[in-house]
Amino acid sequence: MGKSSHIQGTKGAKYSQQLRGVNLEQVLIIAIDAAKLHQKALICNYFGDVIERPFFFSVCESGMQVLLKNIDRAAAAVQAQRIFLGIEATGHYYEDVIREMAKHGYQVQIFNPYSTYEERASALNWCKTDDLDLVAIAHAIKSNKATETRLLDGIQRHLLVLTRARRSEIRKRSVFRMEIRNLMDIIWREYQGYADHSQGKARKIKVFSDFWGKASLFFMEHYPHPSMVLNLGESELRKLSIRHNLKLRKTAIHKLLYVAEQSLSRNMEELRPELMLLKMKLSDLDAFDAKIELLDQEIEKLLLQTDGRLLLTVPGLGVSTSAELYAEMGDVSHFTHAGQLIKKAGTNPIIKQTGGGKGSYRNISKQGNSHLRYVVFLAGRNLCLHNKDLKSFYDRLKTRGKHERSIFIAMGNKMLKIAFAMLRDRAYFASQLSSYQITTEINKKLKYNCFISSALQAAA
Template sequence: MEKYAGIDIAKRTHWMCVTDGEGRFLMEPRPYGNDADGLSRMVADLDLCGGDVAVGMESTGCYWRSCYKVLAEGGYPVSVINPVVTCAERKSGNLGRAKTDRVDCLVVADALRKQGIAPTPSPDADAAQLRDLCRFRRAVSESMSRAKIQAVALLDQVWPEYGKLFSDKFGDSSRAVLRRFALDEMDADGLADDLRGASRNRFGAAKASDVLESLRSTCGVPATDALRLQLRLLLDQLDFCAAQLAEIDAEADSLLDAVAPTLPTVPGVGRATAAQIAAEVGDATRFRDAKALVAYAGLDPTRRQSGGFDPDRNRISKRGSAHLRRSLYIAAQASLRADCEFRDFYDRLRARGYSHRYAVCAVARKMLCVCWALMRSGEEYSRDRHRARGKAPEGASPVDAG
């Protein structure tokens, strides 16, 4: 007899039910703590159902991981389900507007039963580490961006003309000036010495004079001790984040060599971006073809037509991994600066009247197909080989082009 267990994942308490092949309860919904005792009891209850139970759970945050580990070690096939799938199941079912933990676990079981979702393989250890590192890297990078925004907001109050002095407010030379400003040590000789060191003798006394003249004539509000303290702490935060990013990149670089060493050979894909793509894709062989991976990234086309409205431009679904989609979009934009088939593909689409963003999304999709092939084969990128694979047929939508 077919048996399906649905688990509603939460931070502290999971709920699980078991149904038969007709959707009838073999075990009513029960709560289980997200701890060793609770998960052991969950395995024991599944054993009481006679074993041979297909288990499904939503990929809710990070809270599904320990549950997945315990059930997989117990010998149960576990399918980690995209919440988009369970949301569609809820709308198509007869559960009305009810949304409780007891109902949610039944929705998961029904989705597993009706759609025959395949078990999710255990992630490769190196790929799992790389994924955690890359997502943490993004969090650190976002913290760095927020600190820069706060620092600029402070400067706009006390020294609004500062942006005219340096092309990069947070480059080495500019930071040397901001450090002295935050400490209220803006003497000409010391400032000139710091500028020489930070700029490798590109700047010196003349630049220091320009800086001091700008400061003397500023229309900004007085720089109070509180504002200077905030600026100094924000600069410390930027230095700390930069050191963290360097350490993360070094570790991710070594993991990339074990997971997908040939990805950086793709035009526009640097080592940091390659690590992010490899981390999100994981085991490329789990995707039956490139189109399945494109859908996983949310780069597959979706059609919106109603009545007399029938647009001639398909949009991407954006239903998959936002992390992967973002990395590919960045890589696609970078590839446009290179002499490669991605740039040629982009130019053809633009010549046919498609917008910049639309064409970049098409390039990102094409690039993902190339990355999938390289991750499966272990080969390095070859312009001649992949040029022939990626040409869009006449009249085809660029989102449909491979």
Template sequence: MNKYKETFGVDISKDVFDVQGSASSHKQFKNDAKGFVSFLKTLPQESLVVMEATGYYHYRLAQFLYKNKVLVSVVNPLSVKRFIQMKLAKVKTDKSDAKAICDYALSNEVPLYNALTDVQSECLQLFRLLDSYLKKRTATKNKLHGEETLGIPSRFVYRSLKKNLKHLNKEIEGIDQRLLALVKEEQQQQLSLLTTVPGIGLKTALFLIVVTDGFSKFETASQLCSYVGITPTIRESGSSVRGRSRISKVGNKKLRNLLFLCAFNACKHNKACQELYERIVNKGKSKKLALIAVANKLLKQSFAIAKSGRPYDPSYISVLKLQ
């Protein structure tokens, strides 16, 4: 089934990464530049290296191997976890995890990794930092409210919090400006098109363009919806189990949250989304389920607009049905 000369499973952590080949024994390397070079020297031609998406830790190795023309696949950790559970494995070590990743790749068709451009990489870093600052700003605002409720017994604390809030606002504004400048360098036209969709805000449009590489990573809207994790999962079995439909939640959490927030606005200003929301609610379904459906609709509209190269037009139905 496997079309590669040899497949390697990599379990990566902060300091080291463990490697298990389909035809070679277990090895361990340092998770640094020297370790990457040492690992590269052991790889036969036409090999495939498979690793889990582990936030920060997998990124440098994946980029290094890709730039050295090694075939790489970065897979969803949940998929590997389910695979291990299916095998009823009782041992969990870095070595066993590397072997499990290798076995998973041998048993499944895994997607090949495409390296991020410098602009994409910086944009994703900026979004992560923006998330961190937004959470800190919310916490600071809550603390300020608490101090005001107490009657501000400590002026020093209150002034410090106000100063911190001012600093965070300035940093957040700077990040927003940098993100906008970076995306405009490469995707100005697409950014303008996406923001014509009622309900899609500038921040969501920016993030959509960055994580989809200008929508070039996906051939259909369904693939994009699956990536975001905004497709419904059905829970039915026999005549007794009739669970509520839910979104899969296996995908990009940040983008999913942004789209869900956009759905509120789309229900008021996007005719197609408004009609969809009312139709679902009138059937007796929950408002949350209706908002999820609207978020899904928004994503499909965005995909259609990006692929067609035409601005949003509610009367042009064929564009919005593009898959």
């Protein structure tokens, strides 16, 4: 029977090849439940007969020796011909176990928590205990449901750590920005924009085109109350703009003075707590901006050292999105086709088919890597907005009445297929636009590094 005819494809064919012709009583299944302090393991044979009852061990020199000695004892007891180890991807605690076991020649299969959840649910048992988790992992090993067998290393792992940290910092910064907006609403409601009803309909007119721009942040930090702006007057505002390079136009100055005159804000003494909090939040915001800037610099530098820089040739994918997509995809040499990556992301649609009918596509499975799933959605949205080559795909789904978010996911899946082929073949994005130029596309995205075209030429 050829590999392609196995019901689990190449992955299933490799697994069955290891079992074929082997006495299954001599096949050891070792399930490991990772945790911060108290790891637990269970050793049984392929039929589920317990060889070593569940035992605790720690991830340290002595703890790993406990695990290894139990494996050796069980292997000797059944004269093991094959040993399969599996661990659930719980936080980052599982990584140390995999690295340490690799030093002793053991390959540990990595299971998505959803796989063990399904195994536990199939037993019709709604309890969750360490022993039940071990049994679920053991069943998942037998069913060959592992998603990966290797951890990322080198620059790709560095990118994974830094891009996830960057996303976390951006989310924290968003919280601070919302708090600052709320404080400015209390201190000076019209600062973020005022209502205009002069043309018979309600309109919002912004004072600053970018609320988080240099000019807006300057006034929030130094002149956050309308009385302070009124005391300056138009001439002093012009001088401030020149002195601090705020680039305030005449219309912006007039708007600022107008909202200051019209404001019904309480006096500064009453707003003293809010003004104090605003100053603190703006200081925190500066710290977040500095951290994100530092992360952006390092991410860009590292990305240019990898094949991930090829993704920069895709219009619509910036440095951070390209780096995150490259890092979360992992080593594409571990996959035989892009569909495996889509399943890893959990953005594959659930298919419902029965009675020989055509079947229908439902919501995405969400059974994969949540980090990869997020960046697939993000990349899909960016491509829908900024990639002219793929606009026809977007338009086709739009005319079929697809929801915007569904289109973003579909576009993200398409990007996974494109990215898989680009990284596998070390090729550029194949744009059909006559105005498209690779070096121009990349250079406009780089902020901290000079792009050397020969470096990309060498990668392709």
